[in-house]
Amino acid sequence: MAEHVHYPVLLHEAVESLNIQPDGIYIDGTFGRGGHSAEILKALGSEGRLIGFDKDDQAVAAAEARFGGDPRFTMVKGSFASMGEWAAERGVAGRVNGIFLDLGVSSPQIDDAGRGFSFRMDGPLDMRMASTGMSAAEWIADVERQPLADVIREYGEERFAWKIAGAIVAARDEAPIETTEQLANIIRTASPTREHRIDAATRSFQGIRIHINRELDDLKDCLEDIFEVLAVGGRLSVISFHSLEDRIVKQFIRTHSTADVYPRGLPVREDQMRKPPLRAIGKAVRASKQEIAENVRSRSAIMRCAEKQ
Ligand SMILES: C[S@@+](CC[C@H](N)C(=O)[O-])C[C@H]1O[C@@H](n2cnc3c(N)ncnc32)[C@H](O)[C@@H]1O
Known part of the structure; x- marks a missing residue:
């Protein structure tokens, strides 16, 4: 079978948004072919750790072939919706410095007619990532x-x-x-x-x-768990490819980064006010004209980032 290539979208912007600490723990929830993972590993020192998740057998095999020999890297076959449970079992809950999601399907999935995702090529009507x-x-x-x-x-x-x-x-x-x-x-x-x-x-x-693929449910389930997974100061960066995903991410960040509003005149001191659990980092990021010219898939990408407080 021909090996299809995946060009990582918003690569430098995504890695920069994670504000990588060389000895930190990071999760790439959508490993794909490891384009973003490779950049995260480059930014990590020998004590850093990267955990990749993907539900796709081919992505897992690609991860093992590409980074299997790197002691800083662990690959998990499964949904990113299970990362909260995984982190609790492995003793890294509350210690993760960054979670990255690059949602949707990868080019290898779309371009392989046998996976049944494409209406442009004939293949079995499958469409399962897992x-x-x-x-x-x-x-x-x-x-x-x-x-x-x-x-x-x-x-x-x-x-x-x-x-x-x-x-x-x-x-x-x-x-x-x-x-x-x-x-x-x-x-x-x-x-x-x-x-x-x-x-x-x-x-x-x-x-x-x-x-x-329960794509929106998995996204919501994962977002619910990030507070248990991330360390204080840890970052969440998500790249979405359509408005349904982006709306979920945008609303999640907005809801959790807004301070409680107290009725005027209520005697609440500043130190008694609940600090919102997230802080939005920058504005939504889109691909540059140059990136879109080089990779048309980046045209619909939008990345949002937040930090746990
Ligand atoms: C857009 S690709 C990621 C590409 C990757 N960033 C790269 O540079 O190669 C999305 C990947 O996420 C995986 N994926 C999608 N939803 C998932 C989920 N809920 N849990 C785990 N993996 C998922 C897909 O199987 C696919 O391999």
């Missing part, structure tokens, strides 16, 4: 029109979700939908309008992929 759980084909074989439409509407932000879901259900009642091309063609035929330069299957595929 090798466990239900594939897209299995889910579509049984799902009712309403929950299918909800997923396509909410996670795909597709306004023709109800119509598309109806077409998918009607088609699968005739014959199983087993390939990405079959599904993409059903969606294209059901879509009432054609858009310039956007394949009609784009949004529905995104919605189904997010559902199959």
